[in-house]
Amino acid sequence: MDKQQRGKLEDGGLLCRFAHLVLPFLEPAGLASVSATCKALHVVSKAVTFRRISDASRYLENYPIPFFNSVDSQLYANFIYTPVQTLPTSPSIPILCWGGDIGNGPDQVRPDPFLFRVEGAHGCDCESCGSNCPCMDFPQECGPSCRCGSECENRLTQKGLSVKLKVVKDRRKGWSLCAAHFIPKGKFICEYTGELLTTEEARNRQRLYDQISKSSHFSPALLVVKEYLPSGNVCMRINIDATRIGNIARFINHSCDGGNLCTLIVRSSGALLPRVSFFSSRDVLENEELAFSYGDTTLNSKGSQCFCSSACCRGILPAEHT
Numbered sequence: 001m002d003k004q005q006r007g008k009l010e011d012g013g014l015l016c017r018f019a020h021l022v023l024p025f026l027e028p029a030g031l032a033s034v035s036a037t038c039k040a041l042h043v044v045s046k047a048v049t050f051r052r053i054s055d056a057s058r059y060l061e062n063y064p065i066p067f068f069n070s071v072d073s074q075l076y077a078n079f080i081y082t083p084v085q086t087l088p089t090s091p092s093i094p095i096l097c098w099g100g101d102i103g104n105g106p107d108q109v110r111p112d113p114f115l116f117r118v119e120g121a122h123g124c125d126c127e128s129c130g131s132n133c134p135c136m137d138f139p140q141e142c143g144p145s146c147r148c149g150s151e152c153e154n155r156l157t158q159k160g161l162s163v164k165l166k167v168v169k170d171r172r173k174g175w176s177l178c179a180a181h182f183i184p185k186g187k188f189i190c191e192y193t194g195e196l197l198t199t200e201e202a203r204n205r206q207r208l209y210d211q212i213s214k215s216s217h218f219s220p221a222l223l224v225v226k227e228y229l230p231s232g233n234v235c236m237r238i239n240i241d242a243t244r245i246g247n248i249a250r251f252i253n254h255s256c257d258g259g260n261l262c263t264l265i266v267r268s269s270g271a272l273l274p275r276v277s278f279f280s281s282r283d284v285l286e287n288e289e290l291a292f293s294y295g296d297t298t299l300n301s302k303g304s305q306c307f308c309s310s311a312c313c314r315g316i317l318p319a320e321h322t
């Protein structure tokens with residue numbers, strides 16, 4: 001055996017030894033080719049794939065969100081999971097590992113880069129928040145300006161999922177988010193998270209996604225939410241791109257028949273950013289798809305409320321007022 005052959009064998013042995021640490025970082029195509037090289041790596045690859053199918057959230061949510069596909073051979077959708085909003089990042093950053101039990105556990109406020117106190121902002125002085133708490137004025141929540149702690153029950157959207165969900169492949173719509181059990185009306189489902197963009201960045205990305213869509217099958221998840229004052233004037237525009245980095249809300253499809261979700265902008269007392277949050281607008285049955293509606297305002301030919309003419313646009317989602 002020459003030096004080169006010995007070197008190759010040692011490299012192979014080293015990869016097998018650390019396969020359980022290295023393989024979770026590979027993209028699906030890379031994982032498939034490594035899996036084909038030897039039996040040992042095939043076994044580790046299979047375990048990694050099983051882990052990915054079993055939880056789209058990479059163990060970052062309170063409950064696992066499994067993928068189900070009886071339509072084609074795609075076992076799971078490949079994207080970077082973030083349970084909270086992030087700042088725009090370069091596509092050249094390496095893919096994050098799938099897995100790692102770094103979730104905070106249920107009923108705990110998750111680490112959030114935007115959940116810090118804005119200077120001069122006011123919150124409540126309650127030690128234990130009840131019906132007299134001034135932050136109970138929904139869609140207001142307790143936040144970083146409040147005296148109460150992370151265990152406060154009036155921090156609903158800061159604690160992650162409170163319902164069990166699954167991602168199911170549909171023949172026509174592609175991946176879709178479904179209820180894994182009955183969900184009563186008015187329940188918090190999830191926030192829409194991803195990269196938070198300025199309007200200029202959002203327009204640039206939309207142009208880029210339009211280009212990519214021309215030559216390949218591509219599903220962008222760039223959402224624009226406009227919050228309207230009761231007077232009808234726009235007061236805020238939030239651009240969230242969940243195409244590459246996002247949470248399970250990126251799988252929520254639009255429905256023309258009104259859907260079963262409503263979008264609310266939830267504000268945490270004293271926090272820098274509000275949260276684009278989905279709530280069930282009616283009772284949702286087990287296995288039913290979760291879908292949002294753009295409302296009954298003027299719609300374009302694709303059924304969404306936007307006229308930018310971009311093929312990638314998911315429309316502008318107006319947030320509702322309670």
Ligand SMILES: [Zn+2]
Binds near residue numbers: 146153
């Ligand atoms: Zn509180």
Ligand SMILES: [Zn+2]
Binds near residue numbers: 143269
């Ligand atoms: Zn409070």
